[in-house]
Amino acid sequence: MLKIKDLHVQVGGTEIIKGLTLEIKPGETHAIMGLNGAGKSTLANTIAGRDDYTVTEGTITYQGKNLLDFEPHERVGEGIFLGFQYPVEIPGVSNLNFMRTALNGVRKYNGLEAMTAADFMKLVRAKAKALDMNPDMLKRFVNVGFSGGEKKRNEMLQMALLDPKLAVLDETDSGLDIDALRIVSEGINAQRRDDTSILLITHYQRLLDYVQPDFVHIMIDGKIVKSGGKELAIELEEKGYASVV
Amino acid sequence: MAATAKTKQQVEDMSGDYKYGFSTDVDMDMAPKGLSEDVIRFISAKKDEPSWMLDWRLKAYRAWLKMEEPNWAKLNYPKIDYNDIYFYAAPKSQNKPKSLDEVDPEILRMYEKLGIPLREQEVLAGVEGAAKVAVDAVFDSVSVATTFREELSKAGVIFMSISEAVKEYPDLVKKYLGTVVPQRDNYFAALNCAVYTDGTFVYIPKGVRCPMELSTYFRINTENTGQFERTLIIAEEGSYVSYLEGCTAPMRDENQLHAAVVELITLENAEIKYSTVQNWYPGDKDGKGGIYNFVTKRALLKGDNSKVSWTQVETGSAVTWKYPSCILAGDNSVGEFYSVAVTNNYQQADTGTKMIHMGKNTSSTIISKGISAGKSHNTYRGLVKVLSGADNVRNYTQCDSLLVSSTSGAHTVPYIEVRNPSAQIEHEATTSKISDDQLFYCRARGLDEEEAVAMIVNGFCKEVMQHLPMEFAVEAQKLLGISLEGSVG
Numbered sequence: 001m002l003k004i005k006d007l008h009v010q011v012g013g014t015e016i017i018k019g020l021t022l023e024i025k026p027g028e029t030h031a032i033m034g035l036n037g038a039g040k041s042t043l044a045n046t047i048a049g050r051d052d053y054t055v056t057e058g059t060i061t062y063q064g065k066n067l068l069d070f071e072p073h074e075r076v077g078e079g080i081f082l083g084f085q086y087p088v089e090i091p092g093v094s095n096l097n098f099m100r101t102a103l104n105g106v107r108k109y110n111g112l113e114a115m116t117a118a119d120f121m122k123l124v125r126a127k128a129k130a131l132d133m134n135p136d137m138l139k140r141f142v143n144v145g146f147s148g149g150e151k152k153r154n155e156m157l158q159m160a161l162l163d164p165k166l167a168v169l170d171e172t173d174s175g176l177d178i179d180a181l182r183i184v185s186e187g188i189n190a191q192r193r194d195d196t197s198i199l200l201i202t203h204y205q206r207l208l209d210y211v212q213p214d215f216v217h218i219m220i221d222g223k224i225v226k227s228g229g230k231e232l233a234i235e236l237e238e239k240g241y242a243s244v245v
Numbered sequence: 246m247a248a249t250a251k252t253k254q255q256v257e258d259m260s261g262d263y264k265y266g267f268s269t270d271v272d273m274d275m276a277p278k279g280l281s282e283d284v285i286r287f288i289s290a291k292k293d294e295p296s297w298m299l300d301w302r303l304k305a306y307r308a309w310l311k312m313e314e315p316n317w318a319k320l321n322y323p324k325i326d327y328n329d330i331y332f333y334a335a336p337k338s339q340n341k342p343k344s345l346d347e348v349d350p351e352i353l354r355m356y357e358k359l360g361i362p363l364r365e366q367e368v369l370a371g372v373e374g375a376a377k378v379a380v381d382a383v384f385d386s387v388s389v390a391t392t393f394r395e396e397l398s399k400a401g402v403i404f405m406s407i408s409e410a411v412k413e414y415p416d417l418v419k420k421y422l423g424t425v426v427p428q429r430d431n432y433f434a435a436l437n438c439a440v441y442t443d444g445t446f447v448y449i450p451k452g453v454r455c456p457m458e459l460s461t462y463f464r465i466n467t468e469n470t471g472q473f474e475r476t477l478i479i480a481e482e483g484s485y486v487s488y489l490e491g492c493t494a495p496m497r498d499e500n501q502l503h504a505a506v507v508e509l510i511t512l513e514n515a516e517i518k519y520s521t522v523q524n525w526y527p528g529d530k531d532g533k534g535g536i537y538n539f540v541t542k543r544a545l546l547k548g549d550n551s552k553v554s555w556t557q558v559e560t561g562s563a564v565t566w567k568y569p570s571c572i573l574a575g576d577n578s579v580g581e582f583y584s585v586a587v588t589n590n591y592q593q594a595d596t597g598t599k600m601i602h603m604g605k606n607t608s609s610t611i612i613s614k615g616i617s618a619g620k621s622h623n624t625y626r627g628l629v630k631v632l633s634g635a636d637n638v639r640n641y642t643q644c645d646s647l648l649v650s651s652t653s654g655a656h657t658v659p660y661i662e663v664r665n666p667s668a669q670i671e672h673e674a675t676t677s678k679i680s681d682d683q684l685f686y687c688r689a690r691g692l693d694e695e696e697a698v699a700m701i702v703n704g705f706c707k708e709v710m711q712h713l714p715m716e717f718a719v720e721a722q723k724l725l726g727i728s729l730e731g732s733v734g
């Protein structure tokens with residue numbers, strides 16, 4: 001699905017990712033953990049194609065294609081989804097309109113017809129219900145005035161609608177209450193299939209109790225310094241970064 | 246029968262007495278360049294006007310001669326040579342496009358995005374021989390015109406060209422023309438009084454709610470009506486009308502100078518909702534060409550409890566100078582101004598409103614959204630004035646500017662003059678740059694860069710756009726996106 005080889009990324013002239021290698025196969029769930037400022041979000045943004053995140057060395061291959069050849073919106077069409085650590089507010093744009101535009105954009109990219117308003121409403125209501133979201137949030141402006149947890153749930157709703165091949169979820173568990181964590185985890189698990197992959201970025205072992213990863217990686221200073229199974233996360237939780245790496 | 250033939254037939258069936266300002270005769274003579282009393286006499290004679298109208302024009306002309314072009318706006322354009330302008334029907338250009346193949350591809354792309362049918366594209370782009378079709382195209386898209394007319398006359402609504410109104414309803418026109426915008430109000434208004442070519446007259450009788458939205462789009466007949474347009478709308482006691490001006494598609498226009506005057510009058514308990522989409526040619530990417538648009542729009546809220554609401558979406562013209570205003574004379578009257586002004590490349594807009602509170606308990610709301618991209622300049626200029634006799638006035642003003650590029654300018658110039666201590670005036674202003682985070686968030690949801698800009702800008706303008714009538718709103722939204730193409734930076 002995704003092959004990252006010796007990746008170096010600069011942001012604002014500073015090298016943040018310093019030789020990172022990672023392979024994710026279809027059907028796999030990987031978790032990346034690491035100290036604040038290690039470069040986890042930078043990696044996520046680079047995969048999504050953010051401007052000004054300059055790849056100076058290395059390659060990213062996605063489904064056999066050079067991912068760096070694609071514009072951000074094309075990557076979405078190709079099946080990549082980024083769940084934001086800090087979802088952005090867009091005043092004046094209704095959540096429904098935003099999501100419908102997104103979904104129809106992806107459909108168009110894949111040669112499918114636009115979904116009618118009625119079909120879309122049915123779909124979005126069902127998905128919102130599964131995430132136990134208040135339907136009023138669909139009509140509000142995108143993320144405007146949403147609580148931290150509501151924003152994260154809104155990200156999950158968008159993921160469910162776009163049904164990506166590769167979901168990169170940047171601290172989707174931060175700021176969630178216990179019930180919300182369970183619900184969001186169910187959402188992530190529902191997205192796990194033989195033909196999909198998930199990259200979780202998290203600080204907490206708790207999420208990994210619900211969404212059991214196949215691999216756990218520890219990222220420090222722009223590199224993956226240690227990889228293992230889910231027991232690595234448990235060890236990390238008990239002993240802290242200093243003694244594990 | 247082919248569509249065109251059919252509409253022609255319809256036009257003929259309506260015979261000579263078709264009242265609503267359509268004309269199938271597009272052959273026009275022209276006056277020589279420049280302005281003189283003779284040219285004005287020529288215009289008046291051409292239009293077969295009564296002598297009072299000619300006198301009125303001449304009076305305006307003499308006043309204009311003694312006036313100075315205003316220079317207080319934040320606008321920069323070369324001096325206009327009034328002797329080098331055709332004031333009545335410019336000659337038919339020799340280099341009109343022969344077909345759409347010869348039309349600027351940028352313009353064609355815009356038509357396509359707006360979903361305009363091919364035949365109408367030809368008309369708008371001024372393709373040779375398409376003018377004849379203009380009438381047909383308009384009729385075709387509005388073959389309903391006949392039903393339209395019947396419904397209006399049943400309600401007693403008068404909706405016709407102002408030239409016809411001068412002849413058919415001289416008393417009404419005489420009573421109101423120039424009462425809201427006096428001839429000497431300003432340089433461009435005086436010019437318009439002297440040379441106005443045509444425009445629209447609307448009269449809504451007492452207690453009538455106009456059964457449909459009135460649109461100028463139904464009244465385009467020659468290439469030149471836009472240049473010195475004159476509109477007069479009178480809403481009698483307890484009446485209501487919603488009027489739409491303009492069209493989202495950019496029209497080919499050989500006249501660089503536009504100076505329109507719009508006068509609205511509301512009597513007791515009457516309401517006028519006036520919506521504009523202005524998309525005249527803005528000039529090219531390097532700032533060459535484009536329309537100079539100097540417009541005077543004003544409403545006199547004469548009766549108590551009356552209401553006027555201006556909504557404008559301004560995306561076109563190289564230079565825009567325009568301040569739709571309200572004189573709130575009647576007690577409890579309400580004035581509203583909702584504006585979106587987009588400037589890109591080298592466009593300049595200096596626009597805003599004046600709310601003059603004379604009556605007691607009058608209130609006004611001003612919401613202005615300025616979006617500047619490219620190397621453009623966008624100025625909000627507004628006046629809120631409360632006269633001493635006006636007790637308990639309220640005004641709320643909100644001016645937001647959004648910079649799409651770092652090379653553009655946004656300026657806010659609010660004037661507040663209050664002579665009555667009971668007034669409550671609120672003013673809020675913000676300026677922000679379109680955020681990279683927002684852009685990336687949209688792009689990470691599958692929108693390309695232009696769609697992302699359009700989405701964010703439409704969100705920014707939401708409070709204004711929601712005041713547009715439905716049929717305008719959808720097109721205007723598309724238009725915002727198109728006007729800002731290639732503007733991020």
Ligand SMILES: Nc1ncnc2c1ncn2[C@@H]1O[C@H](COP(=O)(O)OP(=O)(O)OP(=O)(O)O)[C@@H](O)[C@H]1O
Nearest residue numbers: 011012014016034035036037038039040041042043
């Ligand atoms: N535009 C920029 N210019 C310079 N440095 C930057 C820029 N953007 C991010 N950085 C730096 O890059 C480093 C990595 O940031 P990143 O957001 O990827 O960390 P993270 O691992 O996601 O941290 P957290 O766990 O706190 O979310 C940080 O030190 C940050 O300050």
Ligand SMILES: [Mg+2]
Nearest residue numbers: 040041042085
């Ligand atoms: Mg982060």
